[in-house]
Amino acid sequence: MGRVVSVQANYYQVQLEPGSGAGSNDIAPAGEAAQLLCTRRARLKKIGQHVMVGDRVRIEEPDWSGGRGAIAEVLPRHTSLDRPPIANVNQILLVFALAEPSLEPYQLSRFLVKAESTGIDVCLCLSKSDLISPEQQQQWQTRLEGWGYPSLLLSTCTGEGLNQLQTALSQRITVVCGPSGVGKSSLINRLIPNAQLRVGQISGKLSRGRHTTRHVQLLEMPGGGLVADTPGFNQPDLTCTPTDLGTHFPEIQQRLSACQFNNCFHRDEPNCAVRGDWERYQHYLYFLAALQQPLLQHEAKIESNVKLKSKHAGQSRYEPKLAPKKYRQISRRQQQQSLQDLFRDGS
Ligand SMILES: Nc1nc2c(ncn2[C@@H]2O[C@H](COP(=O)(O)OP(=O)(O)OP(=O)(O)O)[C@@H](O)[C@H]2O)c(=O)[nH]1
């Protein structure tokens, strides 16, 4: 048995589990490499079984001296991420710098919502603690606790928090993410000395890091556990539904039992207990509006193509409108116009 730690074309680098295998030929002889370069059995191709980084796999016919093998089976995945494409991740390490680049609350919120929407545990780290005073550090921590997130202070310069980070990463599969230039690669390099990930320089004026991290790869921690670096990106897109958005805010979850509605957007519903003066309420409203916008457009399109038909017993249903004669098709401009009217009426 082993774990796929990287994929290149049709080859899979598999880290072997210590002492795995039943027959004598299945057990790696002492002193042989702990990784095998594997292909995927034709049978797996036939059934459309893909192999991802993070997959736990069974290897057949290992060639110990050549360092080769063939993947015969992919075990069921516990989780599966799209970006980066990694299976069985059980922790997201979200890294934000306290300075250089400065911590933007909306941006952090967006990353938190995105991370929560995967359903995977989130561990929040505040890096470059050496750049701000202990009082300021404390202020940030207290503020983020108000959001529902304890945070770990880190610095690769002073070494603050690195032992705790090592403990947090051991025995788990962790993906490290966050904006560009916050020090993700530097942290991994400190924890895994032979990782040798490229560390970018903050580019002068913009205080933005360069995108220097690529290739999806799981690296083994000295104390156990696997970790993947990801390229920094500054604005993750939110893909959850407006209805689900509230479930990604710990503050809303805390207040939910007091809300009397089960389909509430906590916006202007009367007597909603969630609406209120908690700090991220404005973030919530902002994201909600952004998520609802495309839906409104979609609904407007449907409504312009159907009409509501009343049926007996108070029932009604939508039926397609009779198509206008071909030569009298309405212009795009008119269509736009009517969509805009709909928005005005609806708002
Ligand atoms: N002051 C200070 N600087 C740091 C610290 N950690 C990293 N840096 C610097 O921050 C810059 C960016 O570091 P990286 O490790 O490349 O950041 P990254 O998050 O991997 O960046 P991307 O690969 O672009 O996503 C480098 O110049 C590092 O030397 C820290 O703890 N304190």
Ligand SMILES: [Zn+2]
């Ligand atoms: Zn409510």
